Amino acid sequence: MLAILRDLLRYNREFAAGAALMAFVLIVSGLSFFSPYSPQDIYLAPPDVPPSWAYPLGTTSRGQDMLWQLSFAIRNTLLFGFTVAIISRILSLIIGLLSGYLGGTVDRVLMSLNDTFIVIPLFPILVLFYFVMRDNMSWALLALVMACLGWAYDARLIRSITMSLRTREFTESGIFSGMTTRQIVTQEHLPYVLPIMFSTTMNNINWSIGLEVTLSVLGFTNINTPTIGVMIYWANQHTALVAGIWWWIFFPVALVVITFIGLFLLAVSMNEYIDPRSRLSRMGGAPS
Amino acid sequence: MQILRALALASSAMLVSITAFAQGTISNLPREETIIIENPEGTVKNPGWFNYWAVNAGGRSTGLQQLAMDTFWYIDPDHGIDGVWDNSLAAEKPIYNDDFTEMTVKLRPGIYWSDGVEFTADDVIYTIETHLNTDGLYWSAPVQINVESVTAPDPHTVVFKLKKPNSRFHTLFTVRWNAMWMMPKHVFEQAGDPHQFDFNPPVSLGPYTLHSFDPNGKWYIWAKRDDWDRTTVARFGEPGPKYAAYIDPGPPDKRVIAQLNHELDIIHDVAPEGMFTLARESDSSHGWFAGFPYAHPDPTLPALIFNTQHEVFQNPDVRWALALLIDIRAVSMASYRGAATISAIGIPPTGTHPQYYHEPLEQWLTEFEIDTGKRKIKPYDPTIGAQIAEMLRPSMGDAIPSDPKEVARRFGRGWWKADPEAAAELLEKAGFTQQGDAWYTPDGKPFKIRITVEGEARPVMTRAGSMIAQLWRQFGIDATIDVAEGTLVTRRNSGDFETIMSWSVETWGGHPDLSFFLDSWHSQFIADPGKPQPPRNWQRWSHPELDAIIEEIRTIDFDDPRGIELGHEYVKLVTREMPTIPLMSYNVFTVTDDTYWTGYPTADNPYTNPVPNWANTKYMFTKLRPHKMAQK
């Protein structure tokens, strides 16, 4: 395992870059454990101070030190995004593979279920959910709900890929050589599916963070815990963009972009690695 | 590659050519003769509906109530052009008989609808009878409850016979934001069911008629009537703007940008930071006050309202303790960035109220005492308003006045001094205990409080609530805010809250009478827990002394000076009992731009309320003049 990581770091620039960016983001979120301020308190620092020595990222109009707020925000946002992505990946993978390979009634039933989930407009459901849950709406609950609503799109994608894979020659040869369904699925199909999975995971993390930001900006989440979306919500409330408090918007957004690019680079380089031909070509082995 | 290059070239060519066709804000209308105003209703869902009398989501403050509707009397929230009371469609004040069971109204002659028909008593009779006979219209209920019959002895006199004595029946027709408007009989009698009729285009009684509107609800344009002199505002002069456009300008940041671009003449409300930006960046933007706090104080009193039906809040000592934990300076800074007018008493510090209530009661407040169980203290600190001004002076400089009278007018007078020690003593007197850092109720449960706030729709109140929760939290109470967003109204009305940032006190502004809100505080109207509470006694609090005050007000005339004395008694009672914690006035950051128009009302010239969704703003139009002309 370590050898693999070492190889990747040495030969794959993209992986190295991605790892560096993610390390940076993780360090920033790790800072939150050392914060001298409680994330919910306001007016503990002079408001609207631009980035300076005393306050490296400036302070907000609510009198909070941007550095510590941001560390909490990115930590919560990452946790949220990863939770949603992992749960919904598992769901979509299982359902997509099963449906694509088994076909028939199983496919029909699962796809009907899937379609129902795709078809229901997300936003009114989430908002209504929020109204009903109110006080008890925790981030964990929201993540669970979003995961349950977010697997449908990608399950279909996986199913369509599986369907076309199923009719390929190597699958047939796999069946003829006596491999079980499980073996075929894990050893033959998964390597094709995984690269797509990674990019859909990226998309999914992005989607869940985006949806969280949308809901937060409109005020439909718990605005007491700082996340990137909640930070933008408060910046909005204080008309930060127009009042010239650019650092309140710039730093959270920059951090999200860095996170995303880091994850993307990691995903892309891991894709390459998993596919033996491209791995070899990168290391200068096979003819390009 | 070629494809990309071709694409890039094509799109930039298109962009350049489109931007070359510069278009102004309004098509086909002279900008210098048009005033553009924000309508806080936003995008109107059902834009083609102008029938104000049906309860529907057509726009109301789209210019409809400000420019096209009219009724008997207007009370100004500030000082009025010619006194606070204006006889609009009526020629005189209401004439009651001795026991307030009959009201006579003398109508003003020479008023015409915009389609040329004269306004007479027939329209009044038709309006009242329609509401008597149809349920579910906007004013069906108050008319059906109060009016026995209505007759017109001559075309300019109407006599109402009431079902029971009501010394304030005339308030139904007295505009404070809105009131019962008069329907045109000749239009509605042909229209069939008043619930189904959209009244499009509307026939105006006011000085403007509908020119055009957006079928998607984003703008309404009104044009001055050629016969404006046959309307009630003619007494004050010709309205200045030829056209008035009411628009939905979008989120607060966008309103600031629009005014900086001189595409929005009156902003209804904006966050304090937006106001400061405008004050800094634009010489032509002005608020109500020339300097800090800029905002117009509406006759509404935001307060921290307790749900006194909850056991934990039933002891006035507990409520007082929580009040003494609040540092109003921090709350003012957190919510309005200091641009707030504080008030310790249950009356908004606006309009003419300071001279009737705040000033005379200052002495009593300074000497007011409470018993904490261990000692007696005088909690009132008369210098807090001045302290806030001093806190702001270093960063705001000249914008902060030095004259103590000005400071008192803009920032308020005093408030309760933050005193955690006294608060602790009061809580202990009430049976609460402190273990470590946390406080526990007399039953031994942790002392938890939720403050319900509205969220994005009312950002300043949300910030105030957050600050108060933090102050309580720092003391050892488990306090947080609970954002209700769209459900605030439902929750407030049904009592589904522990404490809430809202207002249960709203007054006329220009007139000292308190019945506008006080009447509904009578114990007869208090709903059972869980049932909807009619406005405005959100705190569901009752007291026999309060009932006595209210009942006496009901029997005396609107202008009787005894009313002010009773008002003082009310203030003293709620100060002792503290059913709500009054905080500050509801400051609306209405910003006017004088690039195209001047003559707006300001604190130095308070002839009316500039807040544009008030129907009272019709008076403003008569004083507006195009800027270039005013310079002469």
Place this chain on the structure above:
Amino acid sequence: MSSYGAYVGKRLGQFLLVIFIGINIAFFVTHMTPIDPVEQSISAATSFGSTSPEAIEMLRQSLRELYGLEGTLWDQYLDFWRRVLVADFGPSLSAFPTPVSFLIWNALPWTVGLLLVSTLIAWVLGNLLGGLAGYYRDSRLLRLAGVIAMAFHPIPYYIVAFVLLILFGYVWPVLPITGGYQMNMARGFNPEFALSILKHAILPALSLVLVGVGGWFMGMRALVSNIVTEDYVTYAEYGGVDRNRILTSYVMRNALAPQVTGLAMSLGAIFNGAIITEQVFGYPGIGTLLVDAVHAGDYSLVLGVTTVSILAVSVAVLLIDLLYPLIDPRVRIA
């Protein structure tokens, strides 16, 4: 071909079932709203005046009768289905008695117009760039384009929209920032109106495209990177086929199928409206209608908008499923 016919039949059955279930779920969820539309209407009518408590109770009663809220949930359910089958969603509760379909019809064309155009542009651009980037691995320019597209993708849409607004509406004010067309312009089939619409759509469309391109880009790139290592591609390259031709005819055509799936579903999702776009740019559409309705507890309107959305997405998904076997010959109907 008869197996295809049977497939179509089964698929149609599934389609109807899904719509039925979807609309039912929407019905029950919207009726679960804790916001009472009557209370909201009353509040709107009484919050500014001083109405006596008995008057309010009376108004409440009248409105309940008027809105037809008497009767059990089951009655309302049956009534709803009876009406929906003739495309009548009933009157809106917050804008009584204006019919829900009228309100939706008013706002829908703007949403469809804007989102259709933006989605298509983002799709075409994203796939083009993604395909090129996935195939020409070494091109610096394409790598840069990729990084830019991906840098925009995660930026919260609200920020992108607002920064564009400030840039082009304030700092360099060349584009309008509010409305679907210029105020007071006469609507109609004339070039002036069309130009106005176009001009007002530039910023909203631009913001949507900027944020949307990244997603398609990544998807296409991943798909292409898979295909690029296939034998037939390598063979074609050795065979001397022009690289551009390989890209378009061999690689992208095979990669396009899942992207077409995605496009169809995105097009279906148009009917959800773009709420933040509408808020920031003041653009008319059903997004604001929906949020408004949710806040007012107007479940008739919410249900109407939701049903339209469900129908649109279902039709999109149905079309994909019917066309997919025709596009990709490797897929055989089981």
